[in-house]
Amino acid sequence: MKKFSIEDKLAALFILIGTVMRFYNYSSWSLSNDELSAMARLQFPSFSEMIVKGVKLDDMHPMGVQSFLWLWTNLTGLSDAMFRLPFVIMGSLSLVFFYLIAAKWFNKSSALFSLAVFSALQFPILFSQLARPYSPGLLFSLVFVYAWTNIVFPDEKPAKKFNKWNVLLVLSGAAAMYTHYFSFMFVGIVGLAGLLFLKKELYWSFLLSGALMFLLYLPNLDVFLYQFGVGGLGGPEGWLGPPQKDAIFKYVLYGFNGDYILLGILLAAFVASYVFYKNQNEKRFKWLAFIFAMLPAVIAYFYSVFKNPVFQYSILIFGFPFLVMWIFSNLPSVKWNKIESAFLAFAFMLTFVSTVFAQRFYSTEHFAVFKDLAVRISDIADKYGKENIDYTVNVIKPYYFDHYANAQKNKVSFLQYRCNQSSDYRQLDSLLSISNKPFFLHAWSNNYHAPELELRIKKYFPFVAERDTHFNAGLVLYSKKDLKNNVYNPEVVYSETNDFEKEMWGIDRKLIKESTAAFSGKMITSVDSTMEYSATFQAKVDNIGLTKDRTLMVSVQAKMNEQPLFDKLMLVVSLEDKEGKSKVWRSEQFAPYKFIPNQWTTIYYGYKYIDDINPDDIIKVYVYNPGKYAVDIDDFSVIVTK
Secondary structure (H helix, E strand, O other): OOOOOHHHHHHHHHHHHHHHHHHOOOOOOOOOHHHHHHHHOOOOOOHHHHHHHHHHOOOOOOOHHHHHHHHHHHHHOOOHHHHHHHHHHHHHHHHHHHHHHHHHHOOHHHHHHHHHHHOOOHHHHHHHOOOOOHHHHHHHHHHHHHHHHHHHOOOOOOOOOOOHHHHHHHHHHHHHHHHOHHHHHHHHHHHHHHHHHOOHHHHHHHHHHHHHHHHHHHHHHHHHHHHHHHOOOEOOOOOEOOOOOOHHHHHHHHHOOOOHHHHHHHHHHHHHHHHHHOOOOOHHHHHHHHHHHHHHHHHHHHHHHHOOOOOOHHHHOOOHHHHHHHHOOOOOOOOOOHHHHHHHHHHHHHHHHHHHHHOOHHHOOOOOOOHHHHHHHHHHHHHHOHHHEEEEEEOOOHHHHHHHHOOOOOOOOEEEOOOOOHHHHHHHHHHHHHOOOOEEEEEEEOOOOOOOHHHHHHOOOOEEEEEEEEOOEEEEEEEOOOOOOOOOOOOEEEEEEEOOOOOOOOOOHHHEEEOOOOOOOOEEEEEOOOOOEOOOEEEEHHHHOOOOOOEEEEEEEEEOOOOOOOOOOEEEEEEEOOOOOEEEEEEEEOOOOOOOOOOOEEEEEEEEOOOOOOOOOEEEEEEEOOOOOOEEEEEEEEEEEO
């Protein structure tokens, strides 16, 4: 019977701890948007329809995970716990192969330190708890590298013929290809690297393994060709923007909990081990670990810059284990005593404390919530009376919210499920105008929540009775009466309305005229066929308290006798530097609003400044009229909140 070393026993302990950390609380928090998307795409009547409509046309992944979920949920149902269970298991099994690879590449001492850190990092823990391609892709990639290592760098004289390691290579490689396009790319990088080291007599069995992998992949080829033609998640039709210049560094930092202290200590350990032990382990494995870790990130970065944005931290998890191995790749094999044990315990506790306490992993909302909002809405319906509230919610698809809302004791009916573009705002305005309930609830999760929505709703429901905010999600219960609940409201740091009754903003009084049909008072301004720009609000951002992460909300009353065309009349908010160079330019089109002759219509726009703002920058707000419409303007409001 094989005798296990002290390193193996300690590795088993860290694998157990890492498994506990992956299973802990895994099913209690809300399914993410992507998980609910996968669950929604299981609702097709047949497997073939799901593949075509739910994978090929409505996803950017191979068919492997979605096919597995189809089979799995038909056996287990759609509970959150069972939905995520296989993925947590695969994330935990990855720890085993992580250790085996590191031990084979370097030594068991190096592998043990690597495992102690990797087992407790939040990046692999989080993506092991998601029912998405990341933990399966991670497991299959690691199994592939383990089989690849036993073929390319065998411990004993290799067999020339196709053997068990080739079988494992084929199965794990094909599984990775079916799981995610970046795990596909990863096994391709590893496979090509093998050709640089492989003994000539093993070429044919190795190439045969590659051919069999692609043969197994043929059923997904049609999906691959279609999705590759789309190209990515970004671009004109996508939601993902191009990466910043420091994207790769931020990925590395993110992998180590976004913790500068943790990353700094680990890099210091790498430097120290390199100085004292650089020649202890084979250099080729050190280089391979670094290449396997960083090359996918470099490819993703340049593809995103020059082709179409795909760069996200999640897609780089397949190579990330090798970055951890690389950090400890210089450590020699040691005899375990109190000093080595203390250093090992320190490495683990440093990572564990960073994850659990410094980053508050288990109490942090990593994605927009759906479950929490559904529970809270049910409680609010119970508190204020279900029948006294009109309900709206802003989500990408109704199923994402109904999955949890329909399970609550107070099932409510939502009048609107989408509210993130002009046509939706018009529908919301209509619902608000006809509502005869004392309360109006609006919730949102993982969908664009326009800052100015509060202004629109408060026009009809001026008071806030309840407010809950989460990461990229929240709800507000508005009321027609002031309940004096002392509910938190965004702090207003600047608010001013120009009704043109007196001199304000340095506006030329020649642009102001008297009107018997003013929205308020007697004076208005206007634009017409001779005027492309209205009277303008202009101020240094420092003077109105506008800084990064604060929100600017503007509104204006407009009256006209015709319906404007798209892009021919708009409310503009621009940010310029002190030299007059444009930094941010945003607008709200008038066209989606319904204009009734001789009636005033409120135009709203809000923008949260995620951009860098200097105190000397200039903010300008005005009506831009390239269509040369005749428009009366009154009650121009500017509000800054934090």
